Amino acid sequence: MAGKKNRNGHMKIKNLIVFFLVCVIAVCFAGCRPASVFVPDDALNVKWNYKWFPGQQSTFFYNNVEYELLDRIWRIDWSATEPVGSLLLLGPAGCDAPMVLFGIPVLSNYVNAESCVSEGGELKFIGTVYSIWLDSRIDLNDKENVLFNRIHLNKPGESDDEDSDIVFDDAFTFGEMIDVTNVIDGIDETTMTCYIETFPQEVEGLYCFIDFVNIDGSFYTPLEMCGDANYTEQQFVLLTDEWQEIISGLVAKN
Numbered sequence: 001m002a003g004k005k006n007r008n009g010h011m012k013i014k015n016l017i018v019f020f021l022v023c024v025i026a027v028c029f030a031g032c033r034p035a036s037v038f039v040p041d042d043a044l045n046v047k048w049n050y051k052w053f054p055g056q057q058s059t060f061f062y063n064n065v066e067y068e069l070l071d072r073i074w075r076i077d078w079s080a081t082e083p084v085g086s087l088l089l090l091g092p093a094g095c096d097a098p099m100v101l102f103g104i105p106v107l108s109n110y111v112n113a114e115s116c117v118s119e120g121g122e123l124k125f126i127g128t129v130y131s132i133w134l135d136s137r138i139d140l141n142d143k144e145n146v147l148f149n150r151i152h153l154n155k156p157g158e159s160d161d162e163d164s165d166i167v168f169d170d171a172f173t174f175g176e177m178i179d180v181t182n183v184i185d186g187i188d189e190t191t192m193t194c195y196i197e198t199f200p201q202e203v204e205g206l207y208c209f210i211d212f213v214n215i216d217g218s219f220y221t222p223l224e225m226c227g228d229a230n231y232t233e234q235q236f237v238l239l240t241d242e243w244q245e246i247i248s249g250l251v252a253k254n
Helices: 002-031 241-253
Strands: 047-049 059-062 065-069 074-076 082-090 099-101 104-106 108-115 125-127 132-135 148-154 165-172 178-184 192-200 206-215 218-222 236-239
Touching: 148 241, 192 241, 206 236, 218 241, 236 241
Parallel strands: none
Antiparallel strands: 047 059, 059 065, 065 132, 074 206, 082 108, 099 104, 108 125, 125 132, 148 165, 148 192, 178 236, 192 206, 206 218, 218 236
């Protein structure tokens, strides 16, 4: 009886091993791109710099430039970009560095990437529908000092209008739009009146949203740049007189 039990035990172990190997192979072929078979012709030749500590994001080098994952407040202006190739990223959503096991990408997928290509072929960012990787020499996370030179107004529920664009001769910062002496705490209920897409001067093809609410006839925006006005438990700050006039004029025109 003992011999039979041992044989049964060995069979179970073998079956588990076979099942595990089948799963690994299936996962690899479903979510990987083996180098000799599935690599697209336009694959970007990047070298990953993996970070293994919690809170650290991996970066990659492309054409001797290091790119790092950009804050999710930023969006891509697809009308200004063009395809630059396919980028291998983790998972079907392609939001992080690919996972590589024994030199083979696992649970990773090639994602179409776009950018604004300068005359010298320089790419300040490489973006996909899921993530944006920015030239690490550019700092857009220093929100207080990001310079903007163009805005585009949108109103919820209404169609886009090209007349809602303003290009500024002198770049401005978010801090120059607001009056920090007039800050109010979160209010019980807000209704977003409109929002603008603000385009950074340094990087063509990117923008972030700035929301506005109308409180007692004046425009306010979340105190944190590009904050969501629908989150009521936050502080709102009054726009300066100059920006009250700019936004009021755009809203009235549209």
